[in-house]
Amino acid sequence: MEIKGKNALVTGGAIRIGKAISSELAKHGVNIALHYHSSIDSAIALKPELESEGIRVELFQQDLSETEALPAFFSHIIETFGQIDILINNAGIYPRDRLKNLKIDTLEALFGINLYAPLVLMREFAKQIPEDGHGKIINIIDAKIFKHDPETFMYRLSKVALLEATKLAAMELAPNITVNAISPGLMMSLAGYEHLDMQAVAERRVPLKILGSGEIVAQNLIHILKQDFMTGNNIILDGGEFI
Ligand SMILES: NC(=O)c1ccc[n+]([C@@H]2O[C@H](COP(=O)([O-])OP(=O)(O)OC[C@H]3O[C@@H](n4cnc5c(N)ncnc54)[C@H](OP(=O)(O)O)[C@@H]3O)[C@@H](O)[C@H]2O)c1
Numbered sequence: 533m534e535i536k537g538k539n540a541l542v543t544g545g546a547i548r549i550g551k552a553i554s555s556e557l558a559k560h561g562v563n564i565a566l567h568y569h570s571s572i573d574s575a576i577a578l579k580p581e582l583e584s585e586g587i588r589v590e591l592f593q594q595d596l597s598e599t600e601a602l603p604a605f606f607s608h609i610i611e612t613f614g615q616i617d618i619l620i621n622n623a624g625i626y627p628r629d630r631l632k633n634l635k636i637d638t639l640e641a642l643f644g645i646n647l648y649a650p651l652v653l654m655r656e657f658a659k660q661i662p663e664d665g666h667g668k669i670i671n672i673i674d675a676k677i678f679k680h681d682p683e684t685f686m687y688r689l690s691k692v693a694l695l696e697a698t699k700l701a702a703m704e705l706a707p708n709i710t711v712n713a714i715s716p717g718l719m720m721s722l723a724g725y726e727h728l729d730m731q732a733v734a735e736r737r738v739p740l741k742i743l744g745s746g747e748i749v750a751q752n753l754i755h756i757l758k759q760d761f762m763t764g765n766n767i768i769l770d771g772g773e774f775i
Contacts, residue, residue: 552746717770
């Protein structure tokens with residue numbers, strides 16, 4: 533698909549990996565419906581930066597755990613922005629809960645944001661693509677799911693389910709919508725872990741001995757968007773960590 537001039541919705545598009553995705557899409561001439569939840573200052577600061585690439589940018593605030601509100605959220609975007617051609621499900625939360633800490637509230641929040649919201653957005657996205665039109669969906673998963681470490685038990689479950697949903701949706705939404713995934717590995721430190729020497733962690737854990745970045749995710753995302761014979765696929769960007 534020629535992506536220049538198309539409209540993309542990027543969830544969690546204001547910070548970190550989402551910001552890198554928004555910036556790379558802007559450089560390729562893609563208009564951006566930029567979703568944020570709490571990062572209003574980052575979203576407002578990023579808007580003119582993206583617009584300087586000559587594209588249209590609108591900001592849309594939504595708590596994706598408010599599951600009932602999601603269809604109206606998507607309708608509001610297409611009413612104000614027009615048809616969305618590209619959906620990037622990037623937003624997610626990363627609680628460190630093991631099975632022994634299982635609670636329905638945390639599971640609901642996690643599955644609401646990491647799984648149910650991307651599913652609803654995929655459904656609503658598919659509805660507005662005309663029968664003779666084309667759309668592209670990319671879901672951001674996590675390369676961690678390829679190792680069975682219970683430290684982030686519930687998070688991994690949510691991302692495994694999203695990867696499976698990527699494949700199922702690729703079948704259901706073909707032939708006019710492609711659905712693919714990207715699974716990032718070790719990228720950047722989490723909030724509260726900024727003191728960690730991430731390069732040292734990469735040298736211990738990653739065969740290629742370097743860290744990934746939002747920019748690497750974004751470059752691969754552009755590659756996928758340009759492919760018309762690729763669906764149900766998952767690009768793993770982990771420097772070999774989970775081979
Ligand atoms: N960073 C990594 O090393 C890494 C590795 C593997 C996979 N991933 C995946 O990559 C994606 C982005 O991760 P990241 O580390 O760049 O971001 P992050 O720091 O984990 O931030 C999460 C993003 O999700 C949004 N978000 C969180 N709770 C939300 C809610 N209730 N409603 C709506 N949006 C919400 C945030 O929006 P606001 O900031 O506006 O609140 C933010 O943009 C995630 O899906 C993550 O699982 C990241």
